[in-house]
Amino acid sequence: MPKNNKAFDYSLDFKTIDFRKQPELYRVGKGEQGVLLVEPYKSEILPHWRFKTPDIARESADKIYSLFLEYLQQEDFVGADMARKFLQMGYTRSRRYANHRSGKKYDGPVPDDKKGQSGAHGREELPRDIDPVKAESAAIFKKKWDLAKQNTDYIRQKEAFKARYEG
Numbered sequence: 001m002p003k004n005n006k007a008f009d010y011s012l013d014f015k016t017i018d019f020r021k022q023p024e025l026y027r028v029g030k031g032e033q034g035v036l037l038v039e040p041y042k043s044e045i046l047p048h049w050r051f052k053t054p055d056i057a058r059e060s061a062d063k064i065y066s067l068f069l070e071y072l073q074q075e076d077f078v079g080a081d082m083a084r085k086f087l088q089m090g091y092t093r094s095r096r097y098a099n100h101r102s103g104k105k106y107d108g109p110v111p112d113d114k115k116g117q118s119g120a121h122g123r124e125e126l127p128r129d130i131d132p133v134k135a136e137s138a139a140i141f142k143k144k145w146d147l148a149k150q151n152t153d154y155i156r157q158k159e160a161f162k163a164r165y166e167g
Contacts, residue, residue: 007027007029008028008033017039019041023078023161023165024165033085041082044079045064049086051093054136057137057138057140058140061140062144064090065083065144065148067079068087068151077161078161083148087144087148088141090141094137098134098135098137098138099129100126100129101131104126105126106126107125108123
């Protein structure tokens with residue numbers, strides 16, 4: 001699998017760029033990078049992203065996965081990758097709330113020079129308080145995320161996108 005040569009570019013003006021019209025500006029990046037920035041996909045997918053209960057998570061994951069398949073059918077890799085990122089984020093956020101009911105993983109505020117970055121940044125992890133409902137929601141998203149990552153059409157479009165734009 002080709003290596004990602006270009007990192008996600010946070011310096012872009014995300015408020016004005018339509019990535020459907022300018023896919024060459026998109027970068028896959030790592031994990032969930034850009035999931036809440038890249039338009040018009042954020043606005044198309046975010047309203048469906050929920051995980052409060054397993055029933056809500058199932059409906060959400062099913063809808064986002066159906067959008068993922070629609071984007072693939074339209075050969076819209078950026079949309080498919082964004083839907084994949086929302087499925088991944090459904091898993092990671094559900095897991096965080098499953099482990100920490102407050103949603104806060106670390107004690108204390110994020111240092112000013114680390115805002116917007118993930119990680120402990122020297123802070124202690126708060127004790128885990130397992131919530132089985134959120135754990136079930138996480139498992140629902142994990143299954144759909146795995147399906148998306150392993151989808152052969154997604155893999156083909158990702159390789160073509162990277163060869164064309166990230167070379």
